[in-house]
Every structure is written in structure tokens, then in C-alpha cells.
Amino acid sequence: MAWPDSFEKAYLRWRRFVPARLLYHPRHFEILALERRFAARPQERAAWVDAKLRALLTGALRHVPHYRDMVKLSEAELARAPAMELLQRFPVLEKAEVMAAQNRFLDERFKSPLMHYATSGGSSGEGIGLWRNKRLADIERAFFTFHWAPAGFSFDKARLLRIGADARAQAHEPPCRVVGNRLMLSPYHVNARHRDAIVAALRAFRPQCMHAYPSLAAALAELLQGMRPEDCGLDALRGVVLASEPATAAQLATTHAAFGMPIIVNYGLTERTNIAFARYEPGRPLRYSFDALYGVSENRDWQGQPEIVGTSLWNDVMPLIRYATRDFGRIDAHGVCERLEGRAQEFLVDRNGAKLPGLSIVIDEVTWDFVRLYQVQQERPGAIRIAVVPRQAPLSDAQRAFVLDAQIKRWGSFFAVELVEVDDIPPAANGKRKLVVSQVQA
Template sequence: MLGKIEFYLKLFACKLNVFYPQLLGFGYLYYKNVHVKKNFKIYNSEDELLSVVNNAIINVPYYKNKYKTPIKSVKEFETTLDFIDKSEVMAHWDNFILPNTNPSKIITGTTGGTSGKPLKLVIPRNRYVFELGTMYTMWENVGWKGHIRAVLRNTKLNDKINVKINPLKREFIFDGFRTTDVYFEIIYNIMKKYGIKYLHAYPSSAYQFSVFLKRKNKDTSIFKAFICGSEALLPEQEYLIKKELGINIYTWYGHSEKLVLGGYCHGNQLIHVEPTYGYIELIDENGNHITEPNKKGEIVGTTLHNKYMPLIRYRTGDYAEYVADYCGDCNRYLTLIKNIEGRWDSNKIYLSDGSYTTITALNMHDDLYTHINGMQYIQYNKGELIIKLIKDESFSKEVEDKFIAFFNLMLGDNCSFQLQFVESIENEKNGKFLPLKQYVKL
């Protein structure tokens, strides 16, 4: 009974709270409504970049010891400053921190990921100003402007409750670890009953929910968009949600170091790197800038907002293809990239001759995706790959032959493979999905 009263009180507060996210304060409002808006079409970040870098050279020991004198231009930035990476920062961690920082101004975090030791990060406490100011502007591409959201991420709820309401952030939080039809039916009914049009989820959770929606032939016109981040959005996920179910989908690229953030626009599925958030460079193996369309390089980021632990020319370990520096659909001048290969995937598949391919390279034609309801690669030994598939009702012998032909063609003689048909594929303990479980020790 008490639980029910609490639910309705919170529901009432949630509906009343039409001011979110304006309540995030003046700093947030100024950043989003003045700074981002004013510089939306084109932004020259040179002054801001030089200010962050020179502050670091003057005050932060690592840069102070190395560079001595301030720089005057982006050209000088590119020719004078070396790239750094996670291991360099870990080796000199104390020297990357601004001395005499007031502890009330900062918080600490770590890089995520499944492999390697995490890097401890010092981040400004008011990070939400640029973080949410940018993110929420991005989400407006699918019409989200503070609407109530259903959230299906890494929350584990008490078994007795199906949903928890956070009236402050206008969230209906569901259990990201329950994947039964019974529970998905509950989510669907609650979203329908309360007119919740946006689902904010890990792509893998959105996909599992979507497989349910497809199997049960649910009316998906009740949804406005699925907002999917924190994992890479896989092609089979995008295909089911967008093409088969007709639900708009929004996704983005970002990382815990908070140097580069970008997402789709309303017109296309390219990653628009937000120029007010951070400074991006895409570099080839020799450290030169990539300006040629379709060429792949490493994403290098420089903070524009974190003076407490300034990461400058930081190699993220993530790769992407360069597209252009202008988008005709949204009429903005900014870096466009695609086909991101995130380190969170650890997405390399090792071949018997010592080379590798990636799961991104194994993207299939759309017509194959319609016949499966889930897929995962597993590798125990070089040159051998297990491909787990969950069959859709439409899966036939003919479809199976197509899958075999596809992998034969893509993997060639350097990798044997085996299709394994399974009923379900488990997420990891943290609620996330790994498209490739890589056990090969190098």
C-alpha cells in the first residue's frame, strides 16, 4: 500500500516537474542556450583551446616541465605538443593534476572498459554544464526536450518492484537485468499507460526489448525514439529498431575522459563531433591529420573544459573513418566521422596468419539481420571463431546457407568458423553486452 502511494506521489511530481532540465541551474542554461546555440553552425575553438593548453603549460607539472613557454596558435599546438595516451598519463599521474585544487570543485571517476587497468580521472564537479548541455542539445534531434523517459540500463531493482520513478530527472527506471517476456510486457504497458515516448537504454537492452516487440507484434507507433548510448550501436540493432519497427533511434560517441562527444543529426547517421565540447583530431599511424574521406584514423581528443586534469592531444585508442567537415542536412561546419571502432568492444578477431579483422568489418547485408534475434562472436584461439545466433521464426536452411557463404567470403582461409544456435545470449555482470568475447591471449 505504502509502495503504491509513493509511486503515485512520485508520478505526480514527475508530471509536475516540467522544468527539467532547466533546473540544472544558470551555468547549464547559459552554456546550452547561449554558448552552444550561438556557435551551433560554426565554432572556432582556437581561443578556448589555447587558453586550456597555456593554463596547463603554466600550472600543471607534466606540461610545465616539458614545454616551458606558452603557445600562440593551433599550428604551434600541432607542431610542439606531443601526443599522450592512457599509459603515459598513468605513468605520471600526479603530474597531470593541477596543484592546490579545492576538493569541492572536483570529483573523481575512472575509464570504463573491459580490458586493462582503469585510469583514474579528475573531473570538474560542474561537468554536467558542458556534458548535459551538449548531450541534451544532441537529443533534440529526435525531439526530446525534457520529456519523461523510460530508462533501461544497468539498474538492478528489488524483485518486488517493477519500476522506480525519479521525479527530479523525470525517469521511469526499469530493471536492466530482467529480460523475460513477462517483464518486457510490463515495461511496454507502463510506457503505453503513462504516454512515455522515449526509451533511454543500452543498445543491447533496447535490442532485446525490440525483439520482444517484433515477436509480439506490438504497436510501436507509441514510441517517439530510442535513445541508445554507452555501448556501440550494432548494425543488427539499428536495423531491427529503425527499419523493421520504424522507431527513430539516436546514438552517439563519447568516453569517460570527456574529450570528444558527438552523435547523429536529424538527417543522417554520421557522428557529428560537437566543437564546443572538446577538440578532436583524427590521425594516421604517423600522427598526421586525416582529411581524406573514408580514411580510418585514431581519435585524439583535447579537453576544452577540464583545467584540473587537462588531457591534451590524448590518443583515445578509438578509431573512426573521416567523412567531411560540413553537414548539408543540418547545415553545420563540424567534423563528421563514421564506423567507430571503440576500445570498449575490444573488437579484433585474430586470424591464423597473425593479422586480424574487426567485427565492424563483418557487417552484413540488411536482409540477413531480419532472420536473427541476436548474435555474438566468441574467440578462444587465433584463426577460429564461434558465431552464436538466435534464430528468428523466418530462419530457414536457405538463410543458414547465406550466413555460411557470407562468413566464408569475409573470413577466407585464415579463420575457420562455427555457427552455434542458441536460445539466448547473456549480458555481462555490469549489464552491458559484449558483441565479441575475446579470450585470445596475445
């Protein structure tokens, strides 16, 4: 359910003055309390996770058609067997299975017009769509609130500098705009041509926390190199939180050297099955800690690699149980992963020679009704090709126009855009498809 634009702008402008208890579902505050309570009590946390997992699996077997048909467990087993053993009775779930029969993953108790349908192609260009409600959205926010708070992050109270796909602007538009408590800096404008306008916006806004793609945080650090914090409006900055892309050692070092603030990096998925956080320490590799209160994170062997498999403990609306992420990294008994793989940074070069992050490309949710896979291909600067695999070939004229027009509106000031239909987009050697394939040196 979409809000009128004027109402949403008013809400974002004034929400920092509204008490938190009126903004968020009670479960939001329950999670914050649980995180604090179990921080030094691992045995109590394990018992809580066991009970929560058992309840989730029981609800899925009783009320979700897919699991009811696929998994046979007696009431006695559900009541008495260890929850982790029960989990192993569920087969690993692939993204294509979900998209082939989405409605069969919905819990029959949660059919409501207030639910929201969200889609993503992520870093692979293979779409997935999920139903959620406000309760689940507020639960998700609680985990970020807890883990990002040391960097000064708050969804509604802190002044945030946001550099991501949701902040994008056309080439002729200003690089920055204020939306509520956020200064939105377009990922397509972080370059020398817009330096003065960016500095002016930062000085007027004085952000307390930066929330950005790793590549863009580093790009901003390079753009502001040599400037004192008070001269570029960053003297109130308390920390940097990074998400959506993998963070390279060079980018982290550049960002830390420029801002000298705590940097916290997130690993997560649109599917909301796993979440992990890592705090950057100069000279050391990132160590991701998976949050056991968020979901059960497992490894399975996939072609000799430790694939990450996840089960959310909270998503009872559309539960994804033992979901295969196609991301890789060995998770130890304490939930720590020393090395995450499966995601890559990809860039495109626009007609002005600027480097743009590939993950800032978005596909409209309706597109996934008739497109199974897509990939952005570039052979020369200033031009991109959107390759799509239809669910039922060929696309109709109306479908082709819908996909192409949406991308031209988004990218037309940066690239010439064409659309091609293909039979398949083969996965890379690691088993994961690439969102962007470029032959241009970025």
C-alpha cells in the first residue's frame, strides 16, 4: 500500500519529533531488549533460539502450503525433538522454487491488504519477491538500530547522509536533496563536477552518520581529500555504516583515513534470512558475526564451497526455511565468518566517463512477473544493454516497452539503453550469476 507523496514527505519531516513507541511495533523494542539481555548469556540465548525456531517450524507446517506438503513431521516430533534436528528435516530451498510458486509460501493466517510486496534482483539479477507487513519491517529495523548505534545511526532521530540507489538523481538534477532526517546524495554524482554542491549541502546539513555503499563512501573520501571536517560539514560525524556491496580493504582504509570514525559493515539479503555485522579495524580483515537472534545461519557444501543457508526466526508471514543464498563463507560455532564470498563490486562508465556502481540499478517489481533473469552488459562507455530472460518468451510489445521505458527514465541521462531477450544468463564459476558484465575499464 503506497502512501501519497505529500503524506510521506510530511511523515519523514516530522517523525524525529514523534516518540519511538508510536513509530514502531512492540516487537521492535522486544528485540532491542533481547539483544541487551543475551549479550553475555549465550546459554540463555541458545534456549530462546530453540523455542523460537520450534514455533516457526510448527507454524510453517500447519499454515504454509509448501511446507505442509513437502515435510512430514508428527505433532509429537514437533513438541519433543530438538529444534535444530527438526530444521534438518526441511530440504534446502532455492530462489527459483520460491518464485515459481510464491503464494504457496504465504502463511494462510496473514492475508491482509496492509501487506507490502517487495522485490529485488540483488547482486545476481535473478529476481525474488516477498510479502511483508509493518511488524516485520520494524523487526528488521531493530537489528540495524542495535548493531549500528555505536556509529551514531538512528532511523528517525539522527541526521543521516545516505548514498545509495534510493538517493539517485538524473544527470541534470542537483546531487543532494533533504528528505526528512536524511541528506540524499546521488550515487551518480559523487565526482569532481559536483564537489562544490556536495560540500555546500554537507555544510548546511551537518550529518551525524553516513549510510552508504562501500565504494561510494570511499569515493566521497577521495573527493573531500585535504579538507578539514569543519570545512566540509562533517565535524558532527560520529561513524560510517556500510551495506549492499562487499567492502574492499582499500576502500575501508581510504574511508577510515579520511573520516577517522568507527566503520561498521553489514551483510544481509532482501530475503531477510541472514544478517551479520563486522567492525573495521585498520590493518585487519573483516570478521563478520552472524546474529543468532535474527536467524539460523548454516553452511552446506555446494560444489566444494561452504554456501550460507539461512532461516529467519521472525518472518512468519512468508517463511523461507533453509534458504540457499549463493553466498559463501565458513561460519564457525560462534557465528563468526572470517571471509565472505559470492558478491562482487561491479561498475559502469557513463557518457561523461564517471564510474557508477552496478548495484544502483533497480528493476521495477512488476517486471519480475514476466522476467526471470536480467543482466546489465556494457561494451563501451555511455551505453548499456539490458539482457533479460523472459518467463514465457517472447515478451509482448507492452512488456518490452515497460522494461525499456523504466530504464531510460532512470538512466537515459547517463547511458544509451537497449533491451535484448536471451535464452539464458549462465552463472559464473562460483555458481552465482553476475548482475553487471562490463568490458570497459572502470
